[in-house]
Amino acid sequence: MTYVGIIITFVFINNFLLSQFLGLCPFIGVSKNMGPAIGMGFAVIFVMSLASLITWMIYAWILIPLGITYLQTITFILVIAGLVQLVEMAIQKTAPPLYKALGIYLPLITTNCAVLGIALIAVRSNYGAMESFVAGISAGGGFLLVLLLMASIREKLDTEWIPKVFKGEPIAFVTAGLMALAFMAFDKALLRNLIG
Amino acid sequence: MNLIKVLYAFLSVSGLGIVLGIGLAYASKIFTVKKNEKREKLENALPGLNCGACGYAGCSSYAEAIESGEETVLTKCAPGGSAVAEKLAEIMGEKIDVSMEKMVAQVHCRGGNEISKYQYEYSGIKDCNALYAMFDGDKVCNYGCLGLGSCIKVCPVDAISYDSEGLVWVDKEECIGCEKCVEVCPTGVMQMMPYSADYIVACNSKDKGSTVRKYCSVGCIGCKLCEKKSPEGGFKVENFLATIDYKFNGERRAAAEACPTHCIIKNEPHPKKK
Structure with missing residues (x-):
């Protein structure tokens, strides 16, 4: 049951994009079209799940026994940077069109605070290995969900008449704000009602 | 005790770095993409x-x-x-005609603070397009250089700067001809010209001569004296504004010296403002 709780928490209640406001750069940058948004979403899921699992291992097996937990931020960044590099290589090899579509945003996952965020949050919540992994996947899932919603809205907006001053990013920010308002409906009470 | 902890920290982080580095090096071999x-x-x-x-x-x-x-x-x-x-x-493996002339940009205006008349005082943000949105600029002349240097900001090679007189000027040796300044300039006073051209008409005003005289002392008044001074060609006056016919390779000095407002000037590097 804790897993269900974690999933609901990270997909809806503490959604990284719309309630924690982490990793907004790809949220605005890659949400213009559906295709790249899906690719970016899955890349983030992959990085987040692996990062949270590996950072848990490093935290539990290296940092705690040696009593150097104050190094968590720097080691986590190291691991995440390495992972993203690996993902970048893998995507470049297996899916060149996706690699091109993601462009600069792929290396930017390295410095994406959402990925570091999930690693730090998982550690702070005293999650176990499996819980961290699930938290990573669901946080990435929440990222993908919002990216998809945003991309579909922005694709529709393209065909609508928009005042010139709002065209492009401004209307995207307004949309993001309204979506964040909508996501405020998900709060801890939902969790309590669902699983007690 | 403390020293050992420092050692632990050092070893764990550097060990992690080494493991990741080797892993990535190995991965880059697996995932190499053959470049064309x-x-x-x-x-x-x-x-x-x-x-x-x-x-x-x-x-x-x-x-x-x-x-x-x-x-x-x-x-x-x-x-x-x-x-x-x-x-x-x-x-x-192709053959092409490469007889193209290198084009460079230049500001076709020398109307500085003391020379031009102003219709109002502008104190907004330092951007030519923002200034141009308000009554086509603060100068009475709507064609000249606004002098806020949007072109300087956009130039990728720093070829544009303020010269010693405080006016915007392009160094034709530095200019790479990317036309970014031409795009950003709201008045169209930044224009492309051949690199080899020796003279430019430093005015962009298409107003009548009498009007130009009222607001600028170095503007082209469309008197056609340059046309008369070089009868073989080289100058053309249209819409009360002289333009140089760059295809003509003859002498232009006589016309430049005869110009009553001295707006036909040499296109050479100016000393930069300190």
């Missing part, structure tokens, strides 16, 4: 300024377009000029 040899050659032949004058996002995308056959025009690289076009043609 021809494309790489084309990329190396281009100047690598990524200025976008060719209409592509950067040098590598232009190289890619040429390589894939999408792009057949090899002379689109303005900064590289004919030398780069020749190289590209050589790589692609």
Whole structure:
């Protein structure tokens, strides 16, 4: 049951994009079209799940026994940077069109605070290995969900008449704000009602 | 005790770094992507300024377009000029006509603070387009240089600067001809001209001579004296504004000296403002 709780928490209640406001750069940058948004979403899921699992291992097996937990931020960044590099290589090899579509945003996952965020949050919540992994996947899932919603809205907006001053990013920010308002409906009470 | 902890910290972080480094090095071998040899050659032949004058996002995308056959025009690289076009043609095994002249940008206006008349005092943000949105600029003349230096900001090679008189001037030796300043300039006073041209008409005003005289002492009044002074050609006056016919290769000095408002000036580097 804790897993269900974690999933609901990270997909809806503490959604990284719309309630924690982490990793907004790809949220605005890659949400213009559906295709790249899906690719970016899955890349983030992959990085987040692996990062949270590996950072848990490093935290539990290296940092705690040696009593150097104050190094968590720097080691986590190291691991995440390495992972993203690996993902970048893998995507470049297996899916060149996706690699091109993601462009600069792929290396930017390295410095994406959402990925570091999930690693730090998982550690702070005293999650176990499996819980961290699930938290990573669901946080990435929440990222993908919002990216998809945003991309579909922005694709529709393209065909609508928009005042010139709002065209492009401004209307995207307004949309993001309204979506964040909508996501405020998900709060801890939902969790309590669902699983007690 | 403390020292050991420091050692632990040092060893764990550096060990992690080494493991990750080796892992990545190994992964890069597995995931190597073979780069197209021809494309790489084309990329190396281009100047690598990524200025976008060719209409592509950067040098590598232009190289890619040429390589894939999408792009057949090899002379689109303005900064590289004919030398780069020749190289590209050589790589692609084609012969092209590379007799193109290098084009550079120049500000066609010398109306500074003391010379031009102003219709109001502007104290907004230092951007020409913002200024132009308000009654076409603070000068009475709607065609001249606004002097806020949006072109200076946009120039990728720092060829544009304020000269010792405080006016915007392009150093034609530095200019790569990417036309970014021409695009950003709201008044159209920034224009392209051949690199070899010795003189320019430093005015862009299409107002009548009597009107120009009222608001600027160095503006072209359309008196056609330059046309008369060089009867073989070289100057053309249209819409009360003289323009130089750059195809004409003869002497222009007599006309420049005869110009009553001295707005036909040499296109040479000016000392920069300190």
